[in-house]
Amino acid sequence: MSVRPTNFNPDGSLEVIYDELGHSGTIPAAEVKWSKNIDGTDNHSFIVLVCPDGCGGSSTHPVGGGAAPVEVQQMFVNKVDHDGCACGQVAATDSATLGESHVRLQVNRMDGPGRWALG
Amino acid sequence: MSRQTVPNYDIGTDTARLNLLTNGGFENWQRGNGPFTVGNAYQIDRWYVGIVGTDTYSLSKDTTNMDIGSNACAAMTFTLGSGGGGSNIQQVLKSVDENLRGLTVSLSVRVRTATANAVRVSLTSDGTGATNVYSSYHAGGGTYQTLTVTYAVPSNATYVNITIYFAASCTVYLDNAMLVVGSVAADYAPLHPADDLARCLRYYEPLAATGLANAYLAVCQAGSGTAAFGQVPFKAVKAVTPTITISAAGDFQVFQANTVIQAVTAFGFPAPNIYGTGVQPSTASGLVAGNASVLMTANANAKMLAEANP
Numbered sequence: 486m487s488v489r490p491t492n493f494n495p496d497g498s499l500e501v502i503y504d505e506l507g508h509s510g511t512i513p514a515a516e517v518k519w520s521k522n523i524d525g526t527d528n529h530s531f532i533v534l535v536c537p538d539g540c541g542g543s544s545t546h547p548v549g550g551g552a553a554p555v556e557v558q559q560m561f562v563n564k565v566d567h568d569g570c571a572c573g574q575v576a577a578t579d580s581a582t583l584g585e586s587h588v589r590l591q592v593n594r595m596d597g598p599g600r601w602a603l604g
Numbered sequence: 605m606s607r608q609t610v611p612n613y614d615i616g617t618d619t620a621r622l623n624l625l626t627n628g629g630f631e632n633w634q635r636g637n638g639p640f641t642v643g644n645a646y647q648i649d650r651w652y653v654g655i656v657g658t659d660t661y662s663l664s665k666d667t668t669n670m671d672i673g674s675n676a677c678a679a680m681t682f683t684l685g686s687g688g689g690g691s692n693i694q695q696v697l698k699s700v701d702e703n704l705r706g707l708t709v710s711l712s713v714r715v716r717t718a719t720a721n722a723v724r725v726s727l728t729s730d731g732t733g734a735t736n737v738y739s740s741y742h743a744g745g746g747t748y749q750t751l752t753v754t755y756a757v758p759s760n761a762t763y764v765n766i767t768i769y770f771a772a773s774c775t776v777y778l779d780n781a782m783l784v785v786g787s788v789a790a791d792y793a794p795l796h797p798a799d800d801l802a803r804c805l806r807y808y809e810p811l812a813a814t815g816l817a818n819a820y821l822a823v824c825q826a827g828s829g830t831a832a833f834g835q836v837p838f839k840a841v842k843a844v845t846p847t848i849t850i851s852a853a854g855d856f857q858v859f860q861a862n863t864v865i866q867a868v869t870a871f872g873f874p875a876p877n878i879y880g881t882g883v884q885p886s887t888a889s890g891l892v893a894g895n896a897s898v899l900m901t902a903n904a905n906a907k908m909l910a911e912a913n914p
Binding site for chain 2: 489522531541544545547552553595598
């Protein structure tokens with residue numbers, strides 16, 4: 486029951502579903518946003534998805550996957566590959582494998598080894 | 605009287621034993637009572653509905669057709685399309701959360717349907733030598749029958765999958781699932797409702813009082829004229845860092861120190877973890893840096909949820 490990705494498009498946009506209300510739609514890549522720390526800086530461990538239906542519902546997903554491990558971890562990998570990471574350690578121009586390694590490290594730090602759900 | 609040791613394979617099914625499942629009795633429906641029709645999602649607490657191909661279903665909480673010793677069951681109307689018997693309701697036990705490596709486990713599920721050869725249960729996992737073992741199909745007839753299966757979990761398994769498969773269109777009632785260690789399946793032994801719910805809260809927890817306006821959520825401190833910060837602790841420690849989902853920001857309000865209410869215009873959740881989450885409600889104006897405030901629901905639509913699926 487979250488605003489969660491179901492499909493990933495080549496342009497970085499996401500197909501999402503909001504189980505709670507049965508809403509679905511597309512979130513453009515520019516609207517797949519890092520959450521903010523209290524000081525206003527981006528937090529590379531969380532992404533906020535706002536329901537594209539306009540109902541105002543939103544989900545803050547942790548890099549570990551939270552409600553939907555496979556889809557959420559893939560979303561982080563794609564986000565880092567598309568935009569680079571908010572922490573600055575990975576640039577958008579870096580290889581996709583570097584971004585995935587970075588996200589996997591974050592997953593391990595957050596929820597421990599064994600949480601990684603991607604192949 | 606001499607002491608005797610009764611091995612597992614000799615004990616009766618009516619010997620009450622520890623259930624390894626969460627919400628095995630299908631008693632807890634924190635996401636609502638249905639009807640649910642969306643596939644590939646958690647609907648009943650901890651039970652995931654996996655729909656294959658063009659199969660469809662409607663799933664609801666049922667308090668009329670439950671099994672003996674139960675307050676509710678899961679009622680499903682299933683329509684077979686192209687799924688070929690693959691559609692299911694399942695509960696996955698991840699080894700990092702609930703480790704069954706190297707154990708022999710037995711599953712029993714109470715199933716009622718009038719359609720023969722439509723429903724069966726299964727245990728499987730990954731790991732060396734993993735296989736998929738199935739029970740016999742329910743014979744039909746419209747009465748509750750117990751479907752059982754036993755499985756030896758590989759020593760390197762990362763998960764064990766408990767699955768109820770649907771192979772033909774039918775109306776089916778599911779109740780009282782029990783997974784135990786040992787080669788003898790056990791009759792369902794209900795948990796105290798407090799314990800039953802506590803298990804569910806480990807994975808899904810409504811943080812705001814559902815359906816209540818003006819329910820207090822958290823004490824906050826204003827950091828500026830438009831933002832406050834507080835913490836919402838969880839009732840149960842989560843299995844993993846959860847996703848936090850909220851309904852519209854306007855479903856919440858902040859009670860200022862001078863008792864004036866301000867509508868929430870935006871939300872932030874700084875660094876949720878397995879114990880709780882920070883909350884950062886924003887308002888258009890009215891807060892005073894350093895003053896205390898209270899985050900509340902503004903109407904009955906307000907929802908704030910923590911969901912952690914291992």
